[in-house]
Amino acid sequence: MPLPKEGKVYTYGDLLMWPEEERIELINGQPFMMTPPSRIHQEISRELLTAFSVYLKDKGCRVYSAPFSVRFPSGNEKSDKEIKTIVEPDIVVVCDESKLDDEGCKGAPDLIVEIVSPSTARKDKVEKFNLYEKAGVKEYWIVEPEQKVVMVFILEDGRYRIVKTYSEDDSIKVSIFDDLTINLKEIFKRI
Numbered sequence: 001m002p003l004p005k006e007g008k009v010y011t012y013g014d015l016l017m018w019p020e021e022e023r024i025e026l027i028n029g030q031p032f033m034m035t036p037p038s039r040i041h042q043e044i045s046r047e048l049l050t051a052f053s054v055y056l057k058d059k060g061c062r063v064y065s066a067p068f069s070v071r072f073p074s075g076n077e078k079s080d081k082e083i084k085t086i087v088e089p090d091i092v093v094v095c096d097e098s099k100l101d102d103e104g105c106k107g108a109p110d111l112i113v114e115i116v117s118p119s120t121a122r123k124d125k126v127e128k129f130n131l132y133e134k135a136g137v138k139e140y141w142i143v144e145p146e147q148k149v150v151m152v153f154i155l156e157d158g159r160y161r162i163v164k165t166y167s168e169d170d171s172i173k174v175s176i177f178d179d180l181t182i183n184l185k186e187i188f189k190r191i
Helices: 011-016 039-056 121-135 185-186
Strands: 024-027 030-033 062-067 092-094 102-107 111-115 139-144 149-156 159-167 171-172 181-183
Touching: 024 121, 039 062, 039 092, 039 111, 039 185, 062 171, 111 121, 121 139, 121 149, 121 159, 181 185
Parallel strands: 111 139
Antiparallel strands: 024 030, 062 092, 092 111, 139 149, 149 159, 171 181
């Protein structure tokens, strides 16, 4: 199948037919080509993934890093192949195992982290922000590598409320867990 074109609405079924090496997200059926991540992006992702992985060992939640498919059904699809919103967040934490399958996660993860680059900033701060809020993702982090800051949003009454913008000298208390704090000095140490 040819790669997606702007203006046409696509589904998960279409996405599965495109070449595997092409990383594409769909938001409301609109395709977004994903660019390869930078070295700094990968280092931040690895450090955050490690912090979550160590904490979640022997606990009920699981953490995954991209490429990991998250499908957001609208509710009126007859099959998964009709889902029009499929994203690959940098990091996801899922505490409801019934949402996990061989394809990834179907439904809202509990926490999502997006590490922005100049080419993804608008999508992460607008389209994905609105998508995750509407889908019910409890906690959303936007990491800005160049500024070494993390914006943390918590879902309250169906809307995101910014908790704080944290700098590299801060520690983040993860709201979905009672006893997890992530030291950003450790996350940004190699940048």
